[in-house]
Amino acid sequence: MSTPDKLINFAKRPKIAVHKFSSCDGCQLALINDAVSLLELATMVDIVHFAEAGPLDEFAEVDLAIIEGSVNTHHDVHRIEMVRAKAKYVLSVGACALTGGIQALRNFTDEKELRHWQHDVYPEETEVIIEGDLATAKPISAYVKVDFELPGCPINTGQILRAIRQILFGVEPEKNVDPVCTTCKHAGVTCVMVAKNEPCLGPVVADGCDAICPKLGRGCYGCYGPAKYANMDAMIAKLKEMGLSDEQIKHKFHHINSQAITFHGVVARTISQ
Amino acid sequence: MNVENRTTKIEVPILARVEGEGALDLEITAGKITKCELRIYEPPRYFEKFLEGREPNEVIDAVARICGICPLAYQAGFSNAYEAAFGVELTPWIHDMRLLMFLGEWIESHYLHTHLLAAPDFLNYRSGIEMAKDYPNEVLRGVRLQHLGNEILKLLGGRSVHPNGMKVGGFYRAPREEEVAVLIPKLEAALKDAKDVVEWFSQLPFPDAEVPFKMVSLRHPTEYPVFATEVITSDGETFNINDYDEHFREFHARQSTALHSTTIAGEPILFGPLSRINLNFDRLPPHIQEMANATGIKWPSRNMFHSIIARSIEGYWAIERALEICRNYTYTDKPALEYTPKAANAWGAVEAPRGIQIDHVQLDERGYATAIRISAPTSQNLPCIEANLRSSLETFGLDKPDDELRLHAEMVIRNYDPCISCSAHFLTLNITRQ
Numbered sequence: 058m059s060t061p062d063k064l065i066n067f068a069k070r071p072k073i074a075v076h077k078f079s080s081c082d083g084c085q086l087a088l089i090n091d092a093v094s095l096l097e098l099a100t101m102v103d104i105v106h107f108a109e110a111g112p113l114d115e116f117a118e119v120d121l122a123i124i125e126g127s128v129n130t131h132h133d134v135h136r137i138e139m140v141r142a143k144a145k146y147v148l149s150v151g152a153c154a155l156t157g158g159i160q161a162l163r164n165f166t167d168e169k170e171l172r173h174w175q176h177d178v179y180p181e182e183t184e185v186i187i188e189g190d191l192a193t194a195k196p197i198s199a200y201v202k203v204d205f206e207l208p209g210c211p212i213n214t215g216q217i218l219r220a221i222r223q224i225l226f227g228v229e230p231e232k233n234v235d236p237v238c239t240t241c242k243h244a245g246v247t248c249v250m251v252a253k254n255e256p257c258l259g260p261v262v263a264d265g266c267d268a269i270c271p272k273l274g275r276g277c278y279g280c281y282g283p284a285k286y287a288n289m290d291a292m293i294a295k296l297k298e299m300g301l302s303d304e305q306i307k308h309k310f311h312h313i314n315s316q317a318i319t320f321h322g323v324v325a326r327t328i329s330q
Numbered sequence: 331m332n333v334e335n336r337t338t339k340i341e342v343p344i345l346a347r348v349e350g351e352g353a354l355d356l357e358i359t360a361g362k363i364t365k366c367e368l369r370i371y372e373p374p375r376y377f378e379k380f381l382e383g384r385e386p387n388e389v390i391d392a393v394a395r396i397c398g399i400c401p402l403a404y405q406a407g408f409s410n411a412y413e414a415a416f417g418v419e420l421t422p423w424i425h426d427m428r429l430l431m432f433l434g435e436w437i438e439s440h441y442l443h444t445h446l447l448a449a450p451d452f453l454n455y456r457s458g459i460e461m462a463k464d465y466p467n468e469v470l471r472g473v474r475l476q477h478l479g480n481e482i483l484k485l486l487g488g489r490s491v492h493p494n495g496m497k498v499g500g501f502y503r504a505p506r507e508e509e510v511a512v513l514i515p516k517l518e519a520a521l522k523d524a525k526d527v528v529e530w531f532s533q534l535p536f537p538d539a540e541v542p543f544k545m546v547s548l549r550h551p552t553e554y555p556v557f558a559t560e561v562i563t564s565d566g567e568t569f570n571i572n573d574y575d576e577h578f579r580e581f582h583a584r585q586s587t588a589l590h591s592t593t594i595a596g597e598p599i600l601f602g603p604l605s606r607i608n609l610n611f612d613r614l615p616p617h618i619q620e621m622a623n624a625t626g627i628k629w630p631s632r633n634m635f636h637s638i639i640a641r642s643i644e645g646y647w648a649i650e651r652a653l654e655i656c657r658n659y660t661y662t663d664k665p666a667l668e669y670t671p672k673a674a675n676a677w678g679a680v681e682a683p684r685g686i687q688i689d690h691v692q693l694d695e696r697g698y699a700t701a702i703r704i705s706a707p708t709s710q711n712l713p714c715i716e717a718n719l720r721s722s723l724e725t726f727g728l729d730k731p732d733d734e735l736r737l738h739a740e741m742v743i744r745n746y747d748p749c750i751s752c753s754a755h756f757l758t759l760n761i762t763r764q
Contacts, residue, residue: 077350079372079373080398081395081397081401082350082397083395083397083399083401085398086491087491089442089446090442090476090490092445092469096462108344108346108347109346109348109349110347110457111346111347111450111456111457111458111459111460112456112457113344115344129373129375132371133373158395159375160373160375162380163376163380165380174376177378177379178374179374179582179587179589180582181581181582182582182583182584185585186587189373190374194373194375210492211398211491266489269489269494270494272488273487273494273495274503275494275503278391304383305385308384308385312388
């Protein structure tokens with residue numbers, strides 16, 4: 058189905074829900090932190106569920122469900138299925154919803170080690186945790202069909218308002234295909250890797266943050282996940298040439314977006330474990 | 331049916347207008363509360379475990395992800411711990427910038443909480459969005475102040491949620507003088523707004539809610555506490571944060587995926603703005619003390635609902651202090667200090683917007699973490715919230731209709747500004763204190 062057709066019957070005054078799964082709530086703040094825009098948005102759409110902002114109607118029929126967070130518990134598997142069944146379109150936002158997020162670092166443990174973690178963190182009544190917890194933190198798309206995705210840890214206000222605006226106009230939200238380097242070049246930011254020998258993931262990480270880290274004089278650490286045309290082998294060779302150990306390189310990619318296939322697969326293939 | 335003998339179950343399956351996922355189970359039998367459990371069902375996230383083996387600045391970037399509303403509290407708490415571990419003495423410039431950035435988080439968090447999460451309860455609205463229809467100027471004023479906090483965070487961290495500017499030993503970059511100067515007129519204008527907010531909140535109807543709990547805060551040698559190493563309590567105790575475990579105990583309660591804290595003897599302890607203002611009133615400048623007294627509240631106050639006023643007074647203080655730092659700002663080309671990593675154990679503490687955030691790191695000779703402990707203010711307050719719910723619902727009247735009881739219970743909880751997405755607390759106590 059072509060993109061214009063996909064959203065052709067989208068309601069003129071849609072019902073929108075914002076759902077939270079396992080996360081820090083930071084992507085919701087892209088809406089709450091800019092309350093002026095949120096109030097304006099509320100004049101264009103009906104926000105029927107958004108627990109942190111107030112409205113509660115968890116399983117209402119909606120035109121658009123915005124999902125933050127990853128799926129970590131049995132209960133949340135059921136919940137995301139219910140949300141999907143009641144939503145015409147699903148928009149996943151942020152690293153947790155798209156790749157499992159930072160808590161997906163648990164996916165590198167085995168069952169025995171995870172059990173150990175559970176006992177270490179919750180020693181007194183671990184059954185509650187053990188019974189509810191899944192062995193993995195996975196993206197929303199691992200459980201239900203997702204229509205649109207916005208990357209970022211966190212996403213930013215301009216990004217989500219633009220995406221909602223585009224959907225209201227019947228247009229699929231655009232995807233950023235460029236790496237962070239593009240913004241650095243456009244903004245005239247001196248390359249931290251060239252000038253300061255700072256390890257920077259900018260060449261393989263998707264733009265969208267406006268190159269915050271290089272502008273602060275530090276290397277990118279990958280909040281927006283892999284760029285579309287990432288040359289991972291060249292990136293890893295460069296980091297090795299700069300003197301980083303295999304462990305340090307592995308940690309750089311096993312961070313905010315560790316489950317993104319580009320990062321996960323290449324690290325498994327090229328770094329000795 | 332005789333009201334005295336009825337059993338009522340009140341469930342709040344999702345707590346609205348709090349950060350993270352929680353629920354409340356309340357049972358009333360024969361006119362008495364027989365069950366009052368705040369259930370935190372936010373999934374465990376295991377930060378303490380997966381950060382083992384990571385280098386210091388990776389941990390600083392990672393811990394921001396514990397909480398979207400107060401990411402800097404974790405970054406600052408861990409920076410303090412690493413700097414204590416490595417023996418780094420911050421320069422006055424770095425100290426001032428850390429304080430400025432953290433005041434940005436106080437301003438952002440306080441005005442977000444008071445205006446969008448808490449105030450609607452006092453004025454009988456279901457949300458800030460709904461309240462804005464009748465109180466457009468007041469809500470917009472709060473939002474303006476919240477934005478100013480975000481702008482300060484952005485100046486030093488590039489963005490307000492999960493800022494990227496701070497590292498162990500200082501900052502990645504020093505702002506230019508003209509970047510800081512643009513904040514000055516905004517902060518000046520904000521002083522009037524902040525003062526008006528204090529006056530507005532002092533007119534709110536305050537339910538009775540006397541809290542008997544021991545109050546706890548950090549204590550700074552000369553000013554209102556943000557970063558400090560001394561802890562004081564309303565019982566007159568004073569101790570260093572390094573001795574925290576000798577005074578408080580963190581444990582796991584069955585109903586919750588967040589940890590709870592009490593004194594060693596098992597009494598609830600109250601952290602946060604009401605504790606801070608009560609215990610540090612003398613550290614507020616005289617004209618702010620006057621402003622606080624002009625609200626008609628007799629300080630120290632034990633009415634938990636006065637927290638909203640405490641937050642607004644702290645907001646005013648934070649804006650004034652931030653203004654002072656900006657007016658005295660000079661650029662430096664040395665925004666961070668070098669340090670030599672080494673094996674160590676260290677504590678770091680800050681007054682997060684909701685109360686003391688205390689972190690502990692155990693490091694190997696490379697400075698990589700071998701064990702991490704994170705104690706967030708909300709988990710320390712959970713036993714207080716439950717005890718406060720019991721007493722304030724009894725004062726409110728258990729014979730009131732269920733809907734009114736439910737709303738009042740939610741109001742009590744939201745008043746604390748619980749931040750429960752953190753669900754990430756490592757308990758070493760059982761192991762280390764044997």
